[in-house]
Structures are given as C-alpha cells and as structure tokens.
Amino acid sequence: MLDARIPDGPIAEKWGRHKFNLKLVNPANKRKYHIIVVGTGLAGASAAASLSEMGYRVSSFFIHDSPRRAHSIAAQGGINAAKNYQNDGDSVYRLFYDTVKGGDFRAREANVHRLAELSVNIIDQCVAQGVPFAREYGGYLANRSFGGAQVARTFYARGQTGQQLLLGAYGALMKEAARGSVKLYPRREMLDLIVVDNRATGITCRNLLTGDIEAHTADAVVLATGGYGNVYYLSTNAKASNVTATWRAHKRGAFFANPCYTQIHPTCIPVHGDYQSKLTLMSESLRNDGRIWVPRKKDDKRSPDQIPESDRYYYLEEKYPSFGNLVPRDVASRNAKAVCDEGSGVGSTGMAVYLDFRDAIQRDGKAAIEARYGNLFEMYERITAQNPYTVPMMIYPAIHYTMGGLWVDYNLMSNLPGLHVLGEANFSDHGANRLGASALMQGLADGYFVIPITIGDFLARSGPSKVKPDHPAVQDAARETRERTDRLVGLKGKRTVDEFHRELGQILWDKCGMARTAAGLKDALARIPELREQFWQEVNVVGSPGSLNQVLERAGRVADYLEFAELLCTDALHREESCGGHFREEYQTPEGEAQRNDEAFCYAAAWEFQGVGAAPVLHKEPLEFHEVHLTQRSYK
Amino acid sequence: MAEKTINVTLKVWRQPARGAQGRFETYQAKRIPTDASFLEMLDIVNNGLERNNQDPIAFDHDCREGICGSCGAVVNGRPHGPRRATTLCQLHMREFKDGDTIVIEPWRANGFPVIKDLIVDRAAFDRIIQTGGFISVRTGQAPEAHSTPVPLKNAEEAMDAAECIGCGACVAACPNASASLFTAAKIAQLCKLPQGHPERTRRVLHMVRTMDKEGFGSCSKQYECEAACPKEIKVSNITVMNREYLRALLKADA
Ligand SMILES: Cc1cc2nc3c(=O)[nH]c(=O)nc-3n(C[C@H](O)[C@H](O)[C@H](O)COP(=O)(O)OP(=O)(O)OC[C@H]3O[C@@H](n4cnc5c(N)ncnc54)[C@H](O)[C@@H]3O)c2cc1C
Numbered sequence: 073m074l075d076a077r078i079p080d081g082p083i084a085e086k087w088g089r090h091k092f093n094l095k096l097v098n099p100a101n102k103r104k105y106h107i108i109v110v111g112t113g114l115a116g117a118s119a120a121a122s123l124s125e126m127g128y129r130v131s132s133f134f135i136h137d138s139p140r141r142a143h144s145i146a147a148q149g150g151i152n153a154a155k156n157y158q159n160d161g162d163s164v165y166r167l168f169y170d171t172v173k174g175g176d177f178r179a180r181e182a183n184v185h186r187l188a189e190l191s192v193n194i195i196d197q198c199v200a201q202g203v204p205f206a207r208e209y210g211g212y213l214a215n216r217s218f219g220g221a222q223v224a225r226t227f228y229a230r231g232q233t234g235q236q237l238l239l240g241a242y243g244a245l246m247k248e249a250a251r252g253s254v255k256l257y258p259r260r261e262m263l264d265l266i267v268v269d270n271r272a273t274g275i276t277c278r279n280l281l282t283g284d285i286e287a288h289t290a291d292a293v294v295l296a297t298g299g300y301g302n303v304y305y306l307s308t309n310a311k312a313s314n315v316t317a318t319w320r321a322h323k324r325g326a327f328f329a330n331p332c333y334t335q336i337h338p339t340c341i342p343v344h345g346d347y348q349s350k351l352t353l354m355s356e357s358l359r360n361d362g363r364i365w366v367p368r369k370k371d372d373k374r375s376p377d378q379i380p381e382s383d384r385y386y387y388l389e390e391k392y393p394s395f396g397n398l399v400p401r402d403v404a405s406r407n408a409k410a411v412c413d414e415g416s417g418v419g420s421t422g423m424a425v426y427l428d429f430r431d432a433i434q435r436d437g438k439a440a441i442e443a444r445y446g447n448l449f450e451m452y453e454r455i456t457a458q459n460p461y462t463v464p465m466m467i468y469p470a471i472h473y474t475m476g477g478l479w480v481d482y483n484l485m486s487n488l489p490g491l492h493v494l495g496e497a498n499f500s501d502h503g504a505n506r507l508g509a510s511a512l513m514q515g516l517a518d519g520y521f522v523i524p525i526t527i528g529d530f531l532a533r534s535g536p537s538k539v540k541p542d543h544p545a546v547q548d549a550a551r552e553t554r555e556r557t558d559r560l561v562g563l564k565g566k567r568t569v570d571e572f573h574r575e576l577g578q579i580l581w582d583k584c585g586m587a588r589t590a591a592g593l594k595d596a597l598a599r600i601p602e603l604r605e606q607f608w609q610e611v612n613v614v615g616s617p618g619s620l621n622q623v624l625e626r627a628g629r630v631a632d633y634l635e636f637a638e639l640l641c642t643d644a645l646h647r648e649e650s651c652g653g654h655f656r657e658e659y660q661t662p663e664g665e666a667q668r669n670d671e672a673f674c675y676a677a678a679w680e681f682q683g684v685g686a687a688p689v690l691h692k693e694p695l696e697f698h699e700v701h702l703t704q705r706s707y708k
Numbered sequence: 709m710a711e712k713t714i715n716v717t718l719k720v721w722r723q724p725a726r727g728a729q730g731r732f733e734t735y736q737a738k739r740i741p742t743d744a745s746f747l748e749m750l751d752i753v754n755n756g757l758e759r760n761n762q763d764p765i766a767f768d769h770d771c772r773e774g775i776c777g778s779c780g781a782v783v784n785g786r787p788h789g790p791r792r793a794t795t796l797c798q799l800h801m802r803e804f805k806d807g808d809t810i811v812i813e814p815w816r817a818n819g820f821p822v823i824k825d826l827i828v829d830r831a832a833f834d835r836i837i838q839t840g841g842f843i844s845v846r847t848g849q850a851p852e853a854h855s856t857p858v859p860l861k862n863a864e865e866a867m868d869a870a871e872c873i874g875c876g877a878c879v880a881a882c883p884n885a886s887a888s889l890f891t892a893a894k895i896a897q898l899c900k901l902p903q904g905h906p907e908r909t910r911r912v913l914h915m916v917r918t919m920d921k922e923g924f925g926s927c928s929k930q931y932e933c934e935a936a937c938p939k940e941i942k943v944s945n946i947t948v949m950n951r952e953y954l955r956a957l958l959k960a961d962a
C-alpha cells in the first residue's frame with residue numbers, strides 16, 4: 073500500500089522520464105488552484121515563490137513576523153552542488169553516491185539522484201538572484217570541502233550561507249507578494265490539518281497576535297515546517313522550530329517516517345548551565361583546519377598549552393587516518409562522547425573536547441585563519457569569553473537536524489492525497505544521516521524544482537477541491553483547535569511549561585540521544601506518558617487565549633512533543649540495528665562502528681497514528697539499492 | 709562549577725497591546741549567572757513571573773545566534789545594549805555589574821508600532837523590500853552560474869551589505885527614525901552585482917518612496933545607525949543609495 077511511485081528506467085533518466093509522464097495543469101487553469109504553503113524557510117519560501125510564478129494562487133503561513141526570519145537563516149557552512157568547478161573529479165553521480173553512503177544506505181536511491189541532478193540548478197538560480205557567494209580573484213565561485221566529502225563541492229557565503237540563500241528565496245517571495253499572487257499570513261501557527269474524504273484541503277491556525285483561530289481551505293497543502301530537534305529541548309535549532317505542524321498532520325493520517333534518525337552535530341559549544349536555552353553550533357567547516365583532541369591521560373588538569381604533543385590524543389586522526397577530523401558527523405559525535413564517557417573530557421564539566429587551531433595558525437598565519445573563520449571565532453568569543461586564536465575551542469555534540477519526518481513519495485506527497493511535505497519536515501533524502509551542506513540543497517531542490525512540477529500532477533488528476541470554508545469538516549476542525557487551545561489556557565497548575573520541556577529533553581538526550589539501548593528506550597517509553605499526564609495536570613499556562621500569549625504558544629508545542637516523543641522512542645526501539653545517527657549499543661562492530669542489519673531493516677519505517685498512547689501501526693517501504701552496493705561504511 | 713552570579717534591577721516597558729497605555733515596571737533579577745545571555749536572563753525573570761501567575765515580559769526572539777533579526781530592545785538607551793556589533797541575544801550578562809539597574813524598552817519609531825511590551829511591528833521592512841529589494845528572475849530562468857564572473861571586490865562589498873539581518877536597530881538608533889541604512893544595504897548589495905543592474909533605476913526609486921511612505925524619517929547623517937548595527941553595516945551604503953537615487957532621477961527625467 074505504501075507506493076513510493078519511483079519511476080522506472082536507469083537512475084540517471086528517472087527524473088527526466090517522470091517529468092514527461094506527469095500530468096500538467098494548463099497555464100490558464102493554474103490560477104484556479106489555491107495552494108497553502110506553511111513555512112518560509114528555504115523549502116517553503118522557494119516553493120511559494122516558484123508556485124506563484126507559475127500562476128498558482130498561493131497563501132503563505134509562518135510563525136515569524138517576517139518570512140526572512142525562518143530557521144534556515146541560521147545555516148552557516150554551505151550548500152553542496154555537483155558543479156565540479158574545482159576539476160577534482162566531482163560529478164552528479166559522485167554526489168549521489170556520497171549521499172547514499174553518507175545516509176548509511178537508508179535513503180531512496182531515486183530521490184537522492186534527483187537531488188544531485190538538481191543541485192547544479194540551485195547554484196545557477198541563487199547566483200541569478202544576487203546571492204553573494206564567496207568568489208575567487210578571477211570572479212568565479214569559490215568552493216570548500218565540507219563534512220566528510222573528499223571533493224570541494226560546497227558553495228558558501230562567508231559563515232552565513234543559510235542567511236544569503238534564504239534572503240534570495242525571500243526576495244523571490246516578496247516579489248510575488250507584491251504582485252498579489254502570494255498572500256502572506258505572518259504570525260500564524262498552524263495547529264491542524266483539515267482532511268475531507270481522504271484529501272488534505274486546508275489548515276487551521278492561530279493568529280499569534282489576536283489569538284483568533286482561523287480555518288483556511290485550499291486545493292493542496294504544502295508543509296515546509298522544518299525539523300523536530302527541539303523535542304530534546306536543547307538543540308541548535310531556533311526556539312520556534314517545532315513538531316506541531318507535522319505531528320498534527322500525522323494525527324490526521326499522514327505517516328511519520330524514521331523519527332529515530334536524528335543528527336547530532338559534533339561541533340557545538342558545550343552546555344554550561346541549567347538556565348541554558350539553546351546550544352550554539354560552531355560550523356563544521358572548522359574541522360577543515362582545527363584538530364580535535366583530548367589529553368591522553370584521564371583527569372589531566374593542565375591547561376591545554378601546557379600539554380605536550382605526546383600527551384595529546386588526536387583520536388579522530390589516529391582512528392580514521394584517511395578522513396581524520398573530517399569523518400561524518402555521526403562518527404565524530406560518537407567518538408567525542410566515547411572519550412568523554414571514558415573520563416578524558418575537558419572543561420569544567422568534563423563534557424567537552426578541544427578543537428585546536430594552533431597548528432593551522434602556525435602553518436597559514438593568523439590572517440588566513442581569520443579570513444576563513446573570523447566571524448565564527450568572534451561568535452565563540454562572545455559566548456564563552458575565550459579567545460580561540462590563543463586557547464583551543466571547547467566543543468561537544470548537540471542535537472542539530474532530524475532526518476526523519478513525514479513520509480512522502482517521489483512526488484513529495486504524503487500518503488494523504490493533497491498533503492505535500494518539503495525540506496527538513498519530510499523524511500526523504502538523507503537516510504539515517506545527513507551530510508554537511510546537504511540540507512540547504514534539499515530544501516531548495518524540493519521548493520524550486522520538484523514541487524512546482526509534481527504538485528501539478530496531483531491537481532490535474534484530482535481537480536479543484538470542493539471543500540469551502542463553510543464545510544462542516546472545516547468548522548469542526550476550527551472548533552477542535554479552539555477547544556484544545558482553551559483547554560491549555562485552562563491549566564493553572566504549579567509548574568512552568570519550560571520545566572516540562574527540559575525534563576522531556578533530558579529523558580530523550582539520555583535514552584534516545586547519541587547512543588541508545590533497548591533497556592533505556594523502554595525506560596523512556598515508561599516515563600514519557602507519565603510526564604505527559606503530569607503536564608496536563610500540573611502545568612501553569614498563564615494569560616488568556618485571546619491575545620498574544622507566548623506561554624500558550626510554548627505550551628501547545630510542548631504538549632505535542634510529549635506525544636511525539638513516544639513515537640521517536642518506539643521507532644528507535646523497533647530498529648534493532650545501528651545506522652547513521654541511530655546508534656544502538658547492542659549492534660556495533662568489534663571496532664565500535666555502527667552495525668546495520670540489512671536483512672531485517674533495509675526499509676523506511678512509516679508509522680500510522682492510532683491514538684495518543686496507543687501503539688502506532690508500522691508500514692514498511694522496502695529500500696532497494698541498484699547502484700550503490702550495501703557495504704559497511706568505512707572512513708578508516 | 710561555581711558560577712559567578714549578579715543581582716540586577718530591571719525597569720521594563722510593559723504595554724498590554726498596540727495603542728494601549730504603557731509604563732515601566734521594576735523587577736529584581738536575582739542570582740543571574742554572568743554566563744547567561746541577556747535573553748536567558750529575561751527567561752529566568754519570566755519563569756519567576758509565571759510562577760507567580762503574572763504575565764511574562766513579551767519579546768521577539770528565535771535563533772538566539774544573532775542572525776534571524778528577531779530580537780532587539782533598547783537597553784540603557786542603546787539598541788541591543790552596550791556591546792558593539794552584538795545583537796541582544798548574543799549579549800551576555802558578564803557585560804553588567806552586580807547592582808546595576810537596566811532599563812529595557814522596545815524600538816521606538818513611527819514605522820514600528822509597539823505590539824506588546826518589547827515586541828514591535830516591523831512589517832514596514834517587508835513592504836520596503838516588496839517594492840524592489842530583489843532581482844526579478846523566475847525559477848528556471850537562470851543562466852549557468854559561471855557565465856557572469858563577479859569581480860571579487862564587488863562580491864565582497866555586496867556581501868558586506870547583504871549581512872543586514874533586518875532587526876531594525878538602525879531605525880531605533882536614528883534621531884529621525886530613518887530606515888535609510890536598512891534600505892540602502894539592500895540597494896547597495898544589488899547594485900554591486902551585475903545581476904542587479906537591469907532593475908537598478910526602478911528599484912531605488914520605488915524603495916526610497918516606500919521608505920518615506922511608511923513613516924520613516926529622512927537621514928540627517930548622524931551615523932547613529934552604523935554604531936548600533938549588530939552587523940556593522942556601513943553608512944557608506946547610504947551614500948551609494950543617494951547616488952543611485954540621483955542617477956535614477958536623472959534617468960527617469962531623460
Ligand atoms: C545552526 C545550524 C546551521 C546549519 N548549517 C547548515 C549548513 O551549513 N548547510 C546545510 O545544508 N544545512 C545546515 N543546517 C540545516 C538547515 O539549516 C535546515 O535543515 C534547513 O534550513 C531547514 O529548512 P526548512 O525550509 O525545511 O525549514 P525551516 O527553515 O526550519 O523553516 C520552517 C518554517 O516553518 C514555519 N513553521 C514551523 N512550524 C509552523 C507552524 N506550526 N505553523 C506555521 N509555520 C510554521 C517556521 O516559521 C519557518 O518559516 C543548519 C542547521 C542549523 C540549526
């Protein structure tokens with residue numbers, strides 16, 4: 073029943089053939105169709121702008137006051153594309169290969185190949201929009217090698233690549249808004265998906281300024297609402313990133329796939345206090361020049377400059393001589409945890425490792441390092457009050473990205489007809505682990521080049537939706553949303569929303585974080601429902617529903633996390649193998665690397681909702697590898 | 709770890725809604741770790757208010773990394789507080805001393821009506837961009853990226869201007885509440901790049917007109933904006949904008 077609709081034919085021809093076989097909406101008819109796009113990150117902004125340019129009527133909903141503030145703005149390091157401008161042997165096929173392997177063979181080959189093909193168009197599009205990518209003296213684009221890639225295929229705009237790409241997409245969106253073809257709905261939080269006769273036909277949302285609950289109908293709904301990393305409370309995600317939109321769609325019938333594939337980023341500023349509200353990422357590009365080490369002796373309290381070379385343990389360089397400090401994120405993170413768990417960690421908490429630029433500065437000079445990483449060093453200094461030019465940085469892994477998300481077919485449509493899911497919100501292209509600089513690529517490929525074409529196929533086949541705002545199902549959805557909001561505001565217990573969020577985050581970080589065990593996951597699965605129960609008894613949601621109420625906003629999101637967390641752990645428990653970001657301690661090679669079980673688990677796990685607290689039903693999408701042969705990933 | 713903490717007194721602008729009467733309220737922020745960010749300090753105060761069933765201080769924020777441009781308040785008379793080139797979310801309490809009194813107010817400008825407490829309505833910025841702060845290229849129209857080399861110097865200058873995060877501190881700092889730095893940064897970015905040239909004339913005319921229409925004042929060259937800008941966007945961009953504007957007027961006449 074789970075039909076991924078992967079086109080036939082050789083891998084390199086699938087997308088081209090598929091485009092030809094898709095039904096089209098003729099240009100004059102496009103204006104008859106209304107499409108709701110939720111989210112204005114890279115995926116949402118690029119989709120809304122492109123759909124509008126084609127002639128569809130688009131409504132764009134987002135939490136922030138301006139579309140430009142979406143979480144994508146924070147991406148630092150870069151975006152991959154198989155341009156082969158460096159003449160170093162890159163190609164569409166190599167990017168495809170690296171991404172499938174990097175995802176630990178848990179992604180769909182056809183999707184990944186399409187992503188690699190489209191990567192080159194993205195760079196063209198962004199340059200035409202005026203995105204000021206880094207360039208060389210000759211005026212041509214510069215590249216760097218990033219996160220585990222052996223070719224230099226990453227395009228970047230200083231340390232603000234996400235910002236510049238998003239401003240490009242935002243500009244396109246503003247252009248369409250000015251034409252009146254996109255209607256903007258700022259400060260709206262989507263709270264439910266409206267489904268009538270098995271077709272997604274609208275959303276309900278709360279106007280965050282007035283508290284009004286609104287219902288909007290459309291011929292198709294596109295969710296581009298980002299990832300769920302904040303279920304852990306502390307993550308590198310922006311504070312408003314949430315699972316609410318995708319979770320509520322899941323509760324209405326959309327399958328949630330591979331939630332246990334979460335990515336831990338190896339280079340973040342370590343936790344320093346319990347008031348801490350988020351973790352700050354230090355771009356992975358730092359690993360190109362920084363060397364990661366801990367003291368060889370446990371409990372070595374000497375300051376780093378007093379520790380001689382022979383007493384420094386450059387554990388990545390020693391264990392993985394060919395990739396060294398550039399091993400993929402999951403490998404780098406797990407190794408940091410391992411050395412800290414063994415007692416070699418540094419800093420006041422012992423939960424940190426050094427990222428040292430001493431040798432790079434000696435080799436290239438301070439000016440060169442400053443040109444490369446100046447703004448990152450400044451950011452580090454601002455947060456920690458330590459100068460990374462003279463004292464090694466301290467870093468520790470943190471939750472960063474979520475590969476899991478709503479299940480979609482090759483057309484980026486979920487199992488619910490009419491509901492399309494883009495960007496980090498879907499599960500599609502990264503398998504069990506995402507390579508650096510590939511999320512921006514995926515978000516923009518989905519939004520600029522995939523959905524504008526595939527959505528037409530759905531619309532042409534299904535025709536306009538007959539559901540109007542006065543349809544009983546729409547009224548019901550709005551009423552249910554209002555009741556839930558009122559119920560939340562009615563909770564006048566003694567504990568704050570944040571306390572519950574922190575407690576949930578701690579459970580997940582301990583039991584479903586970098587390393588997982590069956591026993592730990594079972595423990596989490598026992599504690600989460602208890603915590604959820606307590607939340608609905610003891611939380612205090614101050615204020616009223618009918619105005620701007622930031623406590624209520626957070627309470628709604630935490631209530632959803634408390635439901636979603638159970639699915640996350642259920643998926644992690646069911647997957648009795650280690651792959652990518654999902655590391656089950658029971659399943660590892662003698663060298664401590666992730667041990668997949670291809671016989672039993674070479675599938676995407678798509679879960680169907682059965683009720684809060686009820687066991688979800690598992691649907692499997694088998695993954696077939698015709699191009700890249702299933703092997704044990706090795707970065708030795 | 710024995711962390712260092714301080715006690716500070718906050719005087720915070722509280723305003724229940726747009727157009728409503730506002731006033732300063734005093735709060736004692738006790739045992740605030742100096743490693744906490746300014747927003748984390750507000751979180752701590754807000755958690756205390758929530759425990760006492762009081763309405764927490766409303767403020768915009770999201771990335772807490774100084775890039776989304778959501779946060780911002782005037783702290784002791786300075787937009788984003790005392791530290792140069794730093795957004796409020798990146799300001800840390802180690803910048804303050806035990807016993808300090810900290811006055812916290814929203815951006816104050818005609819173009820930015822207060823919505824609640826420290827939150828203001830900055831939609832006017834989007835409307836300025838809508839009238840020309842982009843290059844009109846549709847998806848699919850783009851030529852191969854390397855077909856147009858951009859001299860490194862131009863690319864770097866474009867990037868300098870493009871770093872603007874749209875927070876509005878420049879407006880808050882300006883005695884005339886002018887949006888010139890914000891508007892100029894976008895105009896300068898796009899006119900440094902060959903891709904931006906076809907729409908150069910129209911862009912500057914429209915954006916400048918919208919800026920005036922939205923109730924922002926004009927620039928009288930006080931340069932407070934540059935001093936307050938967390939991204940150190942240079943006032944030289946305003947010179948570029950003025951030059952572009954003159955050029956456009958001449959062109960439009962011709
Ligand atoms: C610090 C950091 C650095 C990164 N660096 C890189 C990098 O260098 N390269 C790379 O490839 N990737 C990077 N990533 C990952 C990448 O930035 C994200 O995966 C990507 O930007 C996600 O884009 P998106 O469009 O899917 O979602 P987002 O950008 O998260 O946008 C989500 C949108 O949905 C809206 N929204 C969410 N919920 C609702 C709701 N209920 N109702 C209404 N609106 C809603 C939000 O307002 C927002 O507009 C980084 C991530 C982080 C955290």
Ligand code: FES
Nearest residue numbers: 770772777779797
């Ligand atoms: S919260 Fe994003 S810039 Fe301060």
